[in-house]
Amino acid sequence: MPDMKKLTRAEQKARRPAQILDAAFEEFVERGYVATRVEDIADRVGVTKGTIYVYFETKEQLFEAMIRHISVPFEDLLASAHKLSGTCSERLESLIALLYDHIVENRRLRELMRFVISEGSRFPQVVDRHHEEFIDPLNAYLQSLIDEGVKHGEFRSAPAAFADAVVAPAIAMLIFTLIFNDRRVLDKTTYFEAHVDLILHGLVA
Amino acid sequence: MPDMKKLTRAEQKARRPAQILDAAFEEFVERGYVATRVEDIADRVGVTKGTIYVYFETKEQLFEAMIRHISVPFEDLLASAHKLSGTCSERLESLIALLYDHIVENRRLRELMRFVISEGSRFPQVVDRHHEEFIDPLNAYLQSLIDEGVKHGEFRSAPAAFADAVVAPAIAMLIFTLIFNDRRVLDKTTYFEAHVDLILHGLVA
Amino acid sequence: MPDMKKLTRAEQKARRPAQILDAAFEEFVERGYVATRVEDIADRVGVTKGTIYVYFETKEQLFEAMIRHISVPFEDLLASAHKLSGTCSERLESLIALLYDHIVENRRLRELMRFVISEGSRFPQVVDRHHEEFIDPLNAYLQSLIDEGVKHGEFRSAPAAFADAVVAPAIAMLIFTLIFNDRRVLDKTTYFEAHVDLILHGLVA
């Protein structure tokens, strides 16, 4: 008897955790941490409640594991940022493009922001980890980019907190997208152009 | 001796709804809609569960009433914006100052944003009302300000979606404040200066 | 100042208990004892909950008072029965006519039967009183009528429990009316004729 299904039972089993985390993501996005039932997640995977508890001890640990699971693409973003080359302006523009591509467009990273905002007080470690691992490094890189631009005479000397202002339009678009889900369509390109236009004019020496 | 605590029954009754809505705000902020127990709200007011139901039919209606209750200061913001005078740059700077004063600093409006993000899918009317009544008018006013500045030669001609980019730093600071609550202290003045500096440089003709 | 309302305040007050009992009857009929709220009764009278408690100590006592209130017409029935004259057959037919007029047609006595059946285990005294005061005397009178008819040679000698069988069709129609409320229309005259026809043929010597 030829094995029709490409997945052996062992392979099937190896995928379970990821399957559960993917399902958990969808359910938690839809209803939030408290209102999501473990059974909803199980149903989405096509198993029963009990199975979830085979892999995760509590709903809380499942949530935290899910957060780690969807945070992975952030590492790519950081890696990509560090590989940029060109003038400071060019690198800045590319960095902003990366933000739009990874954060605004990637649903998982977008919803990660929603979890940080809405479940933050229930899972403070999640927020802190998120910032220590992603936001702070990104901000540091951006700051170094601005400093370098200033030193090279490419950018004018800028006040403190400038780095935050520089990425703000991407954050704002991310938030709007989160809020409107599908009810209003926002055009990424239009936003990106206005963003780059504003900050490059605002920064040039 | 002024009788401070001699509230008649009628006075007491007149204050109840506001008392409950204030308490509801605090509890909903702390735990979110689903995890907040009606009894927590009652305890905070110093009454029993039943009393809450004398004034509000369901937890859902209480939540919606609370949102309307805390949205009031937004009207002041809009009114103040329309009273601004001076050159376009001056009015733009003043408008941004208003945003920092009203939105970033006013805890209620700040948390309103959190509700919009975290309870939006449960209360879509809340989000829509919020945008129709506040965000859209504010945006329209801002856009007209920019258009006027361009026509008068005060601002350079700008791409679409520029208005959004212009207020973005305030939004971003609002979000950060929301996320860190008290764990990281952000200085409003520093942000405000960086913000104005960036956009005025970015806008001037 | 001419007194427009025919009722002085004192008269108004004197009517309150009856008003409340009438309202209570309607509400208890509609929803049963447990599901009826004291407030529903108050609303129907046009007063507030508190007023009900001015006149009746508890919901339970109100229910019992209501039962006594609607039982009054039964006394008329008994009085009328004792005033009948004519041959035994004539008096029997008249008695059955009285049953249809008073019990089947009078909504209050009809619903009294429903209360006896549905709230009987909660208010056993109600049932017992009902039988002692009304059913037993009626039955005794009927039995004496039959006995007299047998003695006079008007009726044939009948087995025990015959009296119950003789009134049964009226009971059955009462029950059907109760069950169908308005969903099926039963014609009293048709039932009455079949009833009299059956028992007179069944009884005559």
Add this chain to the structure above:
Amino acid sequence: MPDMKKLTRAEQKARRPAQILDAAFEEFVERGYVATRVEDIADRVGVTKGTIYVYFETKEQLFEAMIRHISVPFEDLLASAHKLSGTCSERLESLIALLYDHIVENRRLRELMRFVISEGSRFPQVVDRHHEEFIDPLNAYLQSLIDEGVKHGEFRSAPAAFADAVVAPAIAMLIFTLIFNDRRVLDKTTYFEAHVDLILHGLVA
């Protein structure tokens, strides 16, 4: 040694619904629909509240399922009625005997009548179903029996609604039994004899 109590999980599970419905019947009989607590039913089964909800979605659905559960013996009654043979008088007497055996004596069918009377307005479908499935067919059969008897010259020509009058004594006894529960003892045989005596005398040509 036969293992009496060694129920496998599967067996246990298979019995649960019937166990719950039996317990529900007892509790609903005792206190009526509204006053019965789901927990009372659970206690009677020896499980906890939650278990009831594993098998029935709501108290309402549980009640309706219980009604269907106890209605089953009615089908036997109908089946038995259709199997009767003999002269019309014999079949009529046998039919009445069936009524006493199945309805008056079978506690479940008796209490079904109470539910129809007391919960009818809350569950109109229950009443309608009850009549469409049981009362109407029984009545139709009885009518055809009388018609046949008239045609064969066994019975005299009877007025409309005669069929109802013919079974009325059984209904009346059912109601009395319901009302007195155990407080007055009614002798079925005495009633049955009076009943048959009355209607056979009333019907014969």
Add this chain to the structure above:
DNA sequence: CATGAATGAGTTTTCATTCAT
């Protein structure tokens, strides 16, 4: 008398979690 705000005990229903199979 009448009111209606407030109470608190009670009831239905939900759901994370456990554990025997």
Add this chain to the structure above:
DNA sequence: AATGAATGAAAACTCATTCAT
């Protein structure tokens, strides 16, 4: 590993009753 029956702690909501005005 997977199941799903069972649990029990909680939470929204109800309502008879009280009592200050």
